[in-house]
Amino acid sequence: MFGDCGLRFPFLRRCIGGCRRRAAADLDPDLDPVVLVTGVGGSILNARNRKSGSIIRVWVRILLANFEFKKYLWSLYNPDTGYTESLNVDDEIVVPEDDYGLQAIDILDPSLWAKLLRLTDVYQFHDMIDMLIGCGYEKGTTLFGFGYDFRQSNRIDKTMDGLKQKLETAYKASGGKKVNIISHSMGGLLVKCFMSLHNDDFSKYVNKWICIACPFQGAPGCIYDSLLTGLQFVYGFESFFFVSRWTMHQLLIECPSIYEMLPNSGFKWKKKPLIQVWRKLSEEKENVKLEEYDPATCISFFEEALKNNELKYNGKSISIPFNFSILKWAARTRKIIDEAQLPRSVSFYNIFGTSFDSPYDVCYGSETSPIGDLSKVCHTLPEYSYVDGDGTVPSESAKADGFAATARVGIKGSHRGLLNDEKVFQLLKQWLGVTEKSRHLSTSKVMDINPDVTLAHLSPKDIL
Known part of the structure; x- marks a missing residue:
């Protein structure tokens, strides 16, 4: 989700009294409104005390x-x-x-700490x-943003109602x-759920x-391992200041949104994504077997590994095994996603990442160090096999939207990095029908992260 980007010294571009107002001439009254919808882990979450009303930021x-x-997010x-x-x-x-x-x-x-430590991994839509x-x-x-509690299902009523209200607000505010x-x-899955369940409102x-970097058919390697060993957003020195892989794992097992991104067993994959495990079937050295589970058969493996x-x-x-109630809910969500119909009045554009190794198959244990009890898998880091993608979502999944797209473009970029990629920005401006008038003023309540840039013309090798 998060990617690397440059950070400039914050105090050189801080606005006095908050966000600087641009000249009225810079505003375009003829623009159609834009709503930005983030992905998993891409929203600030606060815990608000039910009695006192006091608030503390718990993510990120x-x-x-x-x-x-x-304390606040385990669920x-x-x-x-x-x-x-x-x-x-x-707290809520x-x-x-x-x-x-x-x-x-x-x-x-x-926070000031994130700025001082230059943790630009936590920059989400800032540049955009x-x-x-x-x-x-x-x-x-x-211009509006839509954040949500990403622990919940992509089709849960509160999220669907919130998106409807946001769209209606933007519609009315722009006349x-x-x-x-x-x-x-x-x-993108959230929007597709809304389109399926509220097609008239969408129209x-x-x-x-x-749509940018959407796991339309799932994110096999990433989600397989998220349910088995957890998810690590930040690596290197910064990881000491962040939520641990195991702490994240204990949350994700109870999150419908994660189950809804398991690889779609009904999709015709070029090669089905697998969970592999080297099993020790007895004490005899020769009695070792490589077992394989595909999207249709992996449930029994999850059940045994997480028991x-x-x-x-x-x-x-508190016991938190693989949750079959969530799986049942997620199966219904997948059906809703697959049944979504794009209204004729809506134009659809898809940007997906390429040229980055993206986890696909996951393998636990090895022929020389096999696993006996499958519950040990949850404490074993896997070996991945990779396919082309954005480092998180395979291109095969991201471009399989199922719509008659006006444009479908692959960009060399990482999953999070696509949000501040200049080639992506140029495509957005082209499709929105706008031009950039200035980048010399700070436009956010927090500091800018990129220096002024001049957009270069896209060459054929930049768009795949």
């Missing part, structure tokens, strides 16, 4: 990241409601709506927001102009939908 944060994450799925509910009952998880929803998807940890404002978009009139949606990653409010999984919370042990 640098200081006390692991402690606060466990259990409620099959009666379809919602994942925090173990901490004293909320997404900030400041800056017309843009703050929640801009810089995910806007600045680029759009440089093209004449105005926050609250023609009745239809909205252009730009989604990233899992945000009423949406003009164009530009003993548990977390410790407030001194209690």
